[in-house]
Structure formats: C-alpha cells, structure tokens
Amino acid sequence: SFASLGDKYDVSGNDLLQWWESDGTTDLALLHLESFGNPRAFSRTARRVTRRMPVLTVDAGRTDAGRRAAASHTAAAATRTMTRGALFTQAGITATHSCGELLEAAALMHSQPLPAGPRVAIVTNAGGAGVLAADACAEAGLALPAPTPELVDDLLAVLPEGAAVGNPVDATAAVNEEQLTACVDRIMRYGGIDAVLVALVPTAVAMATGDDLVRALTRAGKRPKPVIAVRLEQGLPVQLLPTEGGGTLPAYAEPQAAARALAHAAHRAAWLARPAGTLPDLDGIDTARAQAVVDAYLDAHPDGGWPAPRVCAELLDCYGIPQLPWAWAETEDDAVLAADRLRGADGRVVMKVHWPGLLHKSAQHAVHLDLRGDQQVRAAYRDLETRFGGLLTGVVLQPLAARGTELFAGVVQDEVFGPLVLFGLGGTATEVLADHAARLAPLTDHDVHDLITAPRCAPLLFGAHGGGPVDLAGLERLLLRLSRMASDLPQLAEADFNPVLATPGGVTVLDARVRLLPRGPQDPYLRRLR
Template identity: 85%
Template sequence: MTHETLSRPTVHALLADGTTVRIRPVRPGDHDQLHGLYEEMSPENLRLRFFAASRRSAEMAADRACGTPRPGYRALLAEAKGQVIGLAEYDTGGTGTTAEISIAVADGLHHRGVGTLLVEHLVSAARAEGVTAFTADALSENREVLRLFADLGLRTARRFEGPEVRCTIELDESDAYLSAVEERGRSADVASLEPLLRPKAVAVIGAGRRPGSVGRAILHHLHSGRFGGRLFAVNPGASAILGVPSHPSVAALPVTPDLGVLAVPAAAIPDTAEECGKSGVRALLVVTAGLDADQARRLTATCRTYGMRLVGPNCLGICHTDPNLSLDATFAAGRPLPGTAGVAVQSGGVGIALLDGLSRLGIGVSSFVSLGDKYDVSGNDMLQWWESDGRTDLALLHLESFGNPRAFSRTARRVTRRIPLLTVDAGRTDAGRRAAASHTAAAATRTMTRGALFSQAGITATRSVGELLEAAALLHSQPLPDGSRVAIVTNAGGAGVLAADACAEAGLTLPPPTPRLVDDLLAVLPEGAAVGNPVDATAAVTEEELANCVDRIMRHSGVDAVLVALVPTAVAVATGDDLGRALTRGPARRAKPVAVIRLEQALPVELLPADGGTVPSYAEPQAAARALAHAGRRAAWLARPAGTLPTLDGVDTTRAHAVVEAYLEAHPDGGWLDPRTCAALLDCYGIPQSPWAWAETEDDAVLAADRLRGADGRVVMKGHWPGLLHKSAERAVHLDLRGDSQIRAAFRDLETRFAGLLTGVLLQPLADRGTELFAGVVQDEVFGPLVLFGLGGTATEVLADHAARLAPLTDHDVHDLITAPRCAPLLFGANGARPVDLERLEQLLLRLSRMASDLPQLAEADFNPVLATPGGATVLDARVRLVPRRPQDPYLRRLR
C-alpha cells in the first residue's frame, strides 16, 4: 500500500441488483473484518480462493492487505452498511507494469457484481499508476472468477497449466470495455430506480391535517390518482388524513415502504432520513427546500449508508403514469396526461410548463422527475431508465448543471439513436465571467461548451420551453426528413413569403419545382395558381385540390418536407371546405414530414387529429421552420455512423507525463510553460512546430539566427518572460529580421524595453504565406477538455470565428470542427486558391485532443497562429499552462 492508496477518496457505487456499496482503500484497522470475511467462507470457497482450504491462508491474506504500505501494492474493499463484503488487490512486486490480482467475495453475495465492481475500480487505479496488465492464477474449476475476467470487456488470454489457469488481462481503455462498463452501470442504475419509480408502497412523511401544506397536496394526488400500491401518511397527530391511514412514525408502519416522500421542515430532514434508512426504506423523495450545508451532508451520507436513492431536495416531485401504477407524487396543480414522453427537470416551474404543454398536445408523459438540487438522481439516471422502460419514445430534459458530462454524453449518444432527446439550453450567458488570460480561455464560453456536448451527443438543443414543445410536436408526430429541402404550399401569397423567409433563416432550402412537377400541380390546382416555391394555390383552392397538391409534392424526389401555410378565407367558408382537413384526412404518418402554419391559431403549437396519428400545426412560420430544422439535424446525425478515435503514431505519453511531472515538481502551483518545455511537450505528441532556437544573449541570438535562416535569410524574434501571453500586444515581437546587425538591434531593443523581465528570446524562420488559424484547448472543471478551432492571428478574439468540440475527438468531430467556422471556405480553396492540407490539419487537432485527454494537468493550450498551407499545418506560436490536478476516470462507476 502506498500513501496515495490511503489517501484515495471513498466512493459509493451500485451492484447489479441496485444495492449501494462503498468502495474504499483498505486501512490497517480493517484487519479483523477482513479476517472475518475469509473465516466465514465455506471450505469449498476457501479452496477455490487459496487452492487449499487453509484457515492459515485467511490470516495471511488479512495480514497482507492491512500490513505495512509497500510500492506497487493496492487493495480496495467493498462494504455495505459497515460490513466488508469483498476485497480486490493487486501487486506489481514494486517494479514493472504487470500486476498480480486477487479477488474475494463474501459467501452468499456471489452473482451480484461485487467482484466485477471492485475489479473495475482496481483497473482504473492501476491505469493511473502505469500498470498495463493484470495476471491471475485460478483453478480451472473456478468458473465464477474465470467468467468475471472474460466478461470485463478487456482482452483476456488464458493458459492452462494442469488444474490451474493463468489469465492475463490487458488494461487497454478500448471502446468495448467502456461499453461493457456502461451496460453494467445501466442495468444496476435501472434496478436501483425501481423502488423510486415503481414502488409497491409509499409513505408521505409530513402530510398535514390542514389544507395548504405540500405534503398534504402530494398525499391528495397519490390518493385521488388511485396509486396502485399501498399508501400511508406519517403524522403523529392523526390516525387518518384524506382517508389515508396515518401512523406516528416510519417504524410504526405495518409494511416497509419502498418510497418515502419527505415534506418535513429542513431541520428535521436528516433525522427523518435516518429513520427511513433504519426501517429499510429504499428510496427518498425530498420536496423540502432550504437545507443548509450540514443538513445536506447528513442527508446524502444517510442515503449512501442505507443504500437509498434520492430525488431532490427542493423539487416538485415525481410521477409515473403507467395505468397499473398511477404514481403522482407531485404538488403540481394539474395531472399529467399518460403518454410516451419522459421528462426530467431541475426547475419546478419549467416542469409544470412541460407537463401542461405535453398534456395539451396529447403527447402525454410516461414518467416525470423534478430533480431539484440533484444530490443523487440525475439526468443521466433518467436517460437510462427511459431507455429501458418500454414506454418512452421521446425524452425532454431541462438541466441547469451537469454532474458528469462525459458519462452523460456517452449515455446520450446511445439513447438518442433510439429515441429523440430534447433539451432547453439553460444558462447560456456568462454574465460576470472573469476575463480570460489566453485566447483559448476567452473563446471557451459555457454556451460553446454546452453546445459542443449537445452537438456531439445528438441532442436537440432548443432555446426556450416553447421551442422545445414545438420540436417535440413534430418529432412525435412526423417521420424525419431525408434532407433540408422544403416545399411551401399556401392559399395566400403573403403567408407563403413569411414561411419562405422563416425557412431560409432556419437554414432550410427551397428548391424550385421541376417542369414535370409544375405540370402535375397545375393539373390539380385552380386557375390562377402560381407554381413556384412557395406554391400559391390561391384563395380559391378547395380541400380536394389542396390534398392532391400536397400528395403530388410528397411523391417528388426533390423535396424532403412540406410546409403548408393557410389563412382563413371567405371562399372556404362559403364552400364548406376545411383546408386543414385536407392534410389530416389521409394517412397522418406519410413518408415525409408535413407541418401546417395557421396564422389565426390561438396556441403556439397544436397537434391536429388525423387518420392514425396527428399533424403539427403552428401559429408562427418561424416555429414550424425551427421544428423542421431540428428534425433535419437529427436525421443527419442518425444517418452518420458513430465516430471512431483514430490511431495516432509517434505519441509518447510516458515522456509527456515525465515532462509534466518535472515541471510541476519545480512549480508546485503550476503556470505557463517556458518555450523549451512547451516545445518538448508538443513534440511528445508529434504536433508540428516551426523550427526554433532559444537564446539568452545577443551573441547566442546571432548564432541561432544563422542556423535558422531559410533561403531568404529572414527570421522572427520573440521576447519571453514568465507570464507573457500576448507578445504582439506587448510589442515583444520583431519580424522580418535580416543580417546580424538587425538581429543584434532587435535583441538590444527587447533587452532595454523589458529590463528585469526578459529571460530570453525565441527565434524562428519567417513563415511562408498561408491561412492563419487558431487551435487551443481549455480544461473545463465539469466538462473536461474542450478543443477550439477557428480563424487565428491578432484579431482572433475580435472576430470570434471559433468552433468547439469536447475531447477526445473522433474522426467525425474533427471534421465538424474544421468545417464549422465561417472561415472554413478559405481552407477548401475559396476564390480559386489551392486548398490547405486538410489531412495534416486534422492530424494536428487530433493530437491536440489526445494531449488534452492524456494530461488532466493541462489547463490551457493556445496555438496561435497555426499556419495552414497546401503543404502542411504548423504551429508558429504555442502557449501551455499546467496546474496540479489528479487524474479522474470519468467513466468509473460511482454515485454522485
């Protein structure tokens, strides 16, 4: 055991059956419990563990785990409610990158995932310490441990030696391993949420006898909504409330509830939660607000100790509309319509708006969770629930914060390939954000970071609750378009113009009709119709003619969606035609999406009943166009295969870690790297840099310039001192220097103007002409590394032409990063110019992403400019800032 082993944090995680366990390093005081773990094993399990049923082996194993700390040894244990239930350990012998691993699980707790969970945590710890493989010896008849190794998702080799098997497990972080961990986590997560979302018995603790209390309102909703399980109130002053039996305490209840709803004052929350835990309650819903830090800490600790999942505090409640359950534990004014949309929100007000909107549209809700202050259950939990519940086909999220965005992103990428996932991009502004020191940090706004997360995960991000409902209506009722080509049909020219403007503003295209389509439409439309795009069917169009027009456009291969803009006319009233009915009397689920605009419509969006479904109708053209654009982006995301992480040659992570460790040892508080250390770090990742030389005296500068001069003999001199970031702004750069005299004059100028600061100069050949770009990365404390790319040079912050993606970048991500900025046409050969070397530019960004992913200590990297030419992509100026930070495994299974 090392000192680091003893200092590693304790975490809580879920077993396969949803039980909460605590994972922590072994301490000397654990000896008796570990000895007891082995002592209580059956002789057969002892034999499988130690190859002999020896009680002496148990004593020695406990001694080894709790003995004197030694290099290369690590031991982790799992405990539930204070009892040790498993142990996993590895030992490198003090040297090398291969470690021997062993596992022990208490009798009666096999097949619940204890050993697998411990090994996952041991794998994470081993990787952080440079271990690349585990080895283990097992009896060939020990099928359980052999199956455990085989099912990890890691490459495992077996070698049989008589009755024993030698297993070698490669600790490579492959996507297969992450997917296996995810699947185990999803299964455990869903199991842990069963008592919360499908409880067989519920107790409302704090339900008052007088109207007006939150607890009483929730009890009323549960009772009047005919909750399908057993329902109790807990109130020492009443025998019944609203006809529901009431008992003085949780311990006095005739059965132990799965779910406890806590609506007591904040000061009483910790003790009430403790009582619930001791009584065996498995989940808590805390609607109470105003907990102080100590109350919050005690509540969370109690839930972890007793294995209770927690929603809240400070929330609206939860509901599950399955008719066999009818769980409505909210204090919203109305009841949500049963349906197929899963909803999770942090804001109760937003939750009420979404519940009302989905009910009004007729989409309804499958389950709803108001996360509140989100001490435990999160949006990630709910995504996994909806993925598995068999009822949800649309997911709506309103999250003001993310606990583990990288895990959320992986889950969302998987879930959104099956069901649409929509969110309101809350907290877009950064009012009061501290001005950043580097170009990278200045560009990396929270809006950009969240946008990268949503874009990469395939999440439909809207800017308001109204826009969210508009998009949900179309995605719920219509097929996805194959592209962005929209045909507009209208009975009023002005409405068609408004719709055309809205489509153009939303990024949709309006292709002109082909001559054949023109003839087809003129054959069914009234005299005077104008067949362009929009198609002006005139006020004289009848219901039948409009239906035929839309059907013929639908069959046209050059159109992906149809938007019908209608206004009420006296002609239609006189003839008894209902133009809206022209779109709903046929099959609602056509091969292509259709949406209606009715300018007189009172509600922003409605779903019009149709044969076998519904058709969305919008009061504003902009709303319809936005919804179609969201659907088109989702279709494009689904059509593209999942990205892969390209293999990069020439990467030396061992040397990179050594460079970082050496710098932080000399600078414990971190800081900006000097040019030589910065260049050494970039070289570890094969990031191309302009040739350079460092000089600290005038004579050294002359000699360096002689070595660096190209064919034209011109060089650049850049001053340096600790903390210097923007050399041009400080006028610490001399360009186009020729001959020794200019080199000396430039050096003396910098030395004079920056006396007491200057530590040396960097010399480089004057670069060829090309496109100046900017690339950088900033390590977000929550989201992880964010890679930025865009137009570079001295005006990079003024022009703000940047795109961003979260690392690690896939091949698709890096393509999107290069094509997203407004300057992208310059890279592809605008105005007859030759395109830049896109392959090398992609390689540079991939290597920057890899560096940021490998090194959590990398707080910022700033490459400006990056010179892109037809012959390559080269970093001309680089700045890197390191901070002391321990690596964290974002995919390790653990509770918040």
C-alpha cells in the same frame, strides 16, 4: 412519464435517461438541465439513447460572465455556451433555447417522420403567408429548391387558375380541399423535396364554400414525409391535430416556429444517418515522456504556471505536433548566432520576446518581423531589452514563415466537462472575430471533421477564392494529437496554438503556449449526482 428532480440528491439526469431507455414505453425524452453531475457519463449514455429515441433539452444557463476575466485566447473562446453546445452536438441531443422551442420540436418529432434532408416545399393559399414561411425557412438554414418543369406542370393541372407554382407554391384563395390534397400528394411523390410546410390563412372564399383546408391535411393519414401546418389565426403556439388513422399533425401559429422545428428534425436525421465515430490510432505518441516533462515542471513549480518555450516544444514533440524550427537566445550575440542558423532562402527571421506569464505578444508589441542581417537582429534585441528589460528572460527566433491561412487551435480543461478542443480563425484578431468551434475530447474521426468545417472560415481551407485547399489531412492529425495530449494529461489546464499556419503543403504551429496545474486524474465515469 414526468419527473422533477429538484436538487438531484439521489437521482440524476443520467439515471432518468437509462430508465427511459429501458422502460419499453418512452419514445421521446425532454430534459431541462441546469447542471451536470457527470457530463462525460451523460454524454456516453446520451449517445446510446439518442440512437433509439429523440432526446431534446433546453440549453439553460448559457451566459458566462467569467469569460471577461479569461487570460489566453483559448480560455476566452471557451464559453459555457460553447462547452454545452459541444456536449449536446456530439451526443446527438437536440438543444433548444426556450421551453416554447422545445415543445415545437417535440411536437414534430413525436408526430411526423424525420425528413431525409433540409429541402422544404412551401404551399400556401395567400402569397404573403408564403413569403413569411420562405423567410423563416431560409433563416433556419433550410433549403427551398425550385420545382422541376415536370412538377410545375403536374401541380398546375390540379390547382385553380391563377396559381403560381414556384417555391412557395401559391395555390391562391380559390383552392379547395381536393385541390390542396392533390397538390400536397404530388409534392410528396417528388424526390427532390424532404418536407412540406403548408401555410394557411382564413379566407372569405373558403368560408363561402365551406371548405376546410386543414381537413385536406388531416384526412390523408400518415405520409412518408413530414407535413406540417402553419395557421396564422391559431391561438396556441403549437397544436397536434388528430388525423385519420390515429396519427397527429403539428400546426404552428408562427412560420418561424415551424421552420425551427423542421431544422431540428433535419439535424437529427443527419446525425442518425452518420455511423458512430471512432478514435483513430495515432503513431509517434510518447505519453510516458510527456508525463515526465509535466511532473518535472510541477516539481519545480508546485503552483503550476506557463512553462518556457523549451517545455512547450518538448510536450508538442511527445505528440508529434509539427512546429516551426526555433532557437532560444538570452544575449544579443546568441540571437545573432541563432538567426544565422535559422535563416531560410530569403534570409529573414522573426524575434519574439519571452517572460513567464506573457500571453499576448502582439498586444505588447513584443515581436519583430522581417529581420535581415546581423545588424537588424542586434537592433531588434536591443529594442526588446530596452523596453522589457525588467521582465525579459530571453527571446525566441524563428525563420519567417511562408504565406498561408492563419488558424487557431487550443484546449481548455473544464473542471466539469473535461478537455474542450477549440479550432477556428487565428492571428491577432482571433478574439475579435470569434470564429471558433469546439468539441469535447477525445475527438473521433467525425468530431474532427465537424470541428474543421464548422467555423465561418472553413471555405478558405477548402480552396475558396482560388487559393487551393490546405493540407486537410495534416490539420485533422494536428487536432487529433492535441485532443490526445489533453486526454492524457489532466495537468494540462490550457494549450494555445496561435497561429497555426495551414498551406497546401502542410500544417505547422508557429507559436505555442501551455499552462500546467497540479491536478490528479479523475475517473470520467464516476457517478456524481450534482
């Protein structure tokens, strides 16, 4: 079936998904969505439908000029691409970047079984085509395992003299139909390969002998693992070639297209193999007190804003989010007394300036580190008072934190998609490095695991470079509690935890800011067409 909805005044994308789910005929859905009337209802429906059939879409409208005007680290990181990507990933939707890529992936998923994993064997009749295919597979995130000695001997026994058996397998221009069929069949029986990509080019030898190497692939009928062809001379980007038994074989004109399609299929197989996530139970949550804190702040500030550290700390305490001890001081003498109480074993403290709306303390040089003794504390306070006297409302003092991995966690409340939880590398360079991942709240146990493992910095958390793993369970708990806070409080426009210090012994928020706006709760599943 085909439907063009136009402006979706009376029929939504959610309606179509539910229709295709129940019509008894549709086995693959392709969507081009420029907008979402109700993304949360779409996500709920898509999570159910994608368990039964592939749902593919073009991720259109990926630019976000508004990012340049974002205020906090969290808002700057939460691009439209990241938000939509979180929706598609959590719902099991295959998101592509063009209509061509959409059709490439659809051709494979419609005609071939899903691969059990990302391991691909490449077979070619020309070395150059094999190199192109290998590069494309590696760039798509697929694996090219070397064949075992037993498989090497097995393939050499059926291939022509001069064949090179590795990965790719160069069957040479002398290979004929029977030899190519035998080669692919033997690879199919090997348990260490999940899919076979056959890259073919026209050769004078095949023309002279009358061999049709494509026929060697199509006459085999249905196979237990996906087999796809790359024909560099093919005019169309992708074709479905009829096979014996009434099936089809996808053939691509470019190895990059074939590799992309295989990668999408492998991702879908991995998503299906994983059971549906659950929302973990969290203890120590006081939603009523948190809502009272929010209401009290908005009663005093009807337009909303960035609350003072005391309000931020109380909200985090309502959700059991661990924080580094801190104290508030509005005078030089108060700062000295607070420093005396907070000094750790090494006697050092940190002083941070505060005023309403201050977001990037480091950029303002509004932080003093490694303060020892009363004299240094007094000197630091006087410096901040001199430079920010017209703005300063007080300072926050904390003990100097131990060494560890600085991370970033935050929430931004999207008007359409709802709360988006972000996580990644923190510190002063968080926006420059842009090493973040995102998932829509509420987070399941699977979502929080994906969130932690997705950023490029993830190996640091698991003990790369011999540092030992950080407290991963504590990190998961922090993100789950942050997700719960965002889901409970619609007035929470942004939350920005940077840095979050992760060590083998625990996870602690060193600096937290939240922004509250006067908003009422909305039914996340209320039907909206546009």
